[in-house]
Amino acid sequence: MNSFPPELAIPADVLLKWQRIVDLLANIMRVPSAVVTKMEPPHCTRYEVIVSSSSQGNPFPIDEFFAMDIGTFCETVIKNREPLLVANALEDDQWKQAPEIQVGMVSYLGYPVLWPDGRMFGTICVLDDKANVYSDLYQEVLSHCRDVLQADLQTLDRLGSELAEQGARLSELFARVPEAVVMIDSDFRITRINPEFTKIFGYTTEEAVGRRIRDLITPDDLQEEAESLMYRMVRTEDVFALETIRSHKNGTRVPVSLICVPVPSRGCGNIGYVIYRDITESKRLQEEQRRYHEIQLELAHVNRIATLGQLSASIAHELNQPLTGITTNCATCSRMLTADPPDLEGAREAVRRTMRDGLRAANVVERLRALFNKQKPASESVDLNEATREVIGLSLDEVQSSRVTVRTDLADDLPLVRADRVQLQQVVLNLLRNALDAMSTVDDRPRDLLIRTERQEGDCVQLSVKDSGVGFDPRSMAKLFEPFYSTKNDGMGVGLSVSRSIIENHQGRLWAVQNMGPGATFLFSVPSRTRTDTLVSER
C-alpha cells in the first residue's frame, strides 16, 4: 500500500464543477444516480460520496460513507482499478448480493479515478433502478468525464506540491531567521513560533501556541503598551517598530527591539507577525560606552589636577630660586647703600643680579604658560546640552552629598558647537564644582544651582551656572581668573584660569556676574558650529 502524502481537500469550486458533471450525466443518460466517490486516506477502509446528482430517485446522498468490505460495485472498481459494467445485478450470480440492490439500484457503470501518480482517488459512476446495458456512447461519455476529473486532480496535485514547497520554504525561513517571529491571530493568540522565539523567551511551541501573546511574554507593567500595539496592528496597515522590555519564561526581563507586521487577512485568521530581537547585548555595549566616556572625563579631570599639582610644586620650586636671589640681592643692595661709605659698586652688582633673577622668574612663568597651551584641542560637533547632562550625571554624588538642588534649563534649539568635547566638559565641571564650593558654607538659605543653556545673538551658544553661595567682591573679579588665585583654603585656584584659556581657545569668553540675590553666576559663550565653519572658510 502506498503511503499517502498529505492531501488537500477538494476545493469548493472544483466540487461545484463536478456536481454539474454528475447532474448532466444523470440527465443525459436518464439514470437516477450519478456519483463521484473518494477513498478516505490514510487507511482507505471506506469511501465517501463527494458529489451526487440531484436527479430524482438518487438514493446516495453526499457525504455518505461506505465501508470497503461490503461488496459494493465501487469497491470492486477501486480494488481492481478497472472499469465495471453490471447490466443487471439481479440476474448476475456475481452481483446478486450487491448492497446497492437494497436501495433499488440494479445496474452500474463506473470508472476508477486516479491521481496523476497512479494513486487511487475514487470512482465516477452511474446507477439505474432497471437493467441497463450502457451503450458504447454512454461509456465514452462517462470515460471522458473521468478524464476531466483526472485533469482536475492533476492541477490540484501540482498546486498542492507548489503550496507544499512554498510552505516548506516558509518554514525554513521561519526556522532559520535569526530573530524571534510570532504569528498571531485576530484574538491575539499565538498561532506559530520559530526556534529563535524559544531561544529568547524560553517557551516551546507547545507552551506558546494558543496562548495570548500578552499573557505569555509581556511584563505586568507594560500590559497597556502591548495592548495599544496589538490594536494598532489591527486598525492600521502600518509596519512599526519600538524598543521595549519583555519577559523570559523564567521571569527575567529581556530588553527587545520589536517590529509589528500586520498582513491583510486572507481568511487564514492571522492578523500578522511580530518580530523580536534581543538587544541585551547592544544595551550593554551602550552602557559600557557611556561608562567609558564617564571614566574618560573623570580621568581627564584627575589628570589635570594631578598634573597641576605636580606643576604647581615644581613651579613653586623653580620660582622660589630666582625669588630668593631677588630678595637676597635686594637686601644686600640696601645694606650696601646704607653703609658708611656706601658701596656703590657692590650695590650696582647686586642690582644687576636682581634684574637677571627677575628675568629667570619671567622665563619660568612663560614655560608654565606654554605647558597649558601645549595640547592641541580635538575638534568635533558637540551638543552642549548632552555634554552638560553627562557632566551633571558624573557629579551626582558630589551634588547630593553637598545637599545642593540642581536645576537645568537647557534650550531646545541649541545649535551644535565645533569644539573639544572633553575640554568643554572640563569647564562645565569646573564651574559646577566652584558653585558647590561657594555654597558649602551656606546654611540659612537653600543651596540652589541652576545650569542654563541658550542660543545667543550672533550665532553663539551660552552656558551659565548660577549658585546661591557666598558670591564674590566685584572689585576682585579680574583676580578671580588669574592663575593661583584662590579663595579656598586648600584651593590651587587654577580652575578658572584654565577654563578661561580653554574657552578663549574656542573663540569664546568666560566671565562672572553677581546675582541680584545671593551668589554668583559664571557664564561662557562660544560660537556655534555654523559660525565657526563660516569663519574658517572665510580665511
Next chain:
Amino acid sequence: MATPANWPDKSETGKTQALVAIVDDDESVRESLPDLLRGLGFAAKAFDSADAFLAFKDISRTQCLLLDVCMPGMSGPELQQKLSSRGIPVPIVFITARADESVREKLMQSGAAACLFKPFSELQLRAAVDAALRQIGDSR
C-alpha cells in the same frame, strides 16, 4: 642690632669671622647669599654641590652650613648624614623651596639648627645663622 657678647667683633680680621658655607645647586642663590652674609659680618663661601663641599679643605672651620634640600646627586639630608658619620659637627640650616610644614618638622627632628623656606628675608636668615652658632656654643 645687638651682637651677642661672645661673638667675634666685626672689625677684626677675617680669621675670627665665623665661616658660613652655602651648598646649593642654584646659581641665583649661590651668587646672592655670600654678599649678604658678608654684609652681616660673616665670612662666606659657596659650593654648587655636596661633593664640592666635602672636598673643601677647610671644612672643619665651617661654623654654619646653609644647605639646600633638593639637589641633583647627593641631597641635603644625605650630606647631613655623611657629615655626621665623618664626625664633622657642622650646624646645619636647611634652605628649601618646597614650603611643606611636614618636611620642616622632619628636618628639624633630624637635628638641624633651623629650616628656612625660600624666599626668606634678611631677618629670617640672620635668626637662622644665630641659631646655628648657638648650637656650636651649646655643644662646646
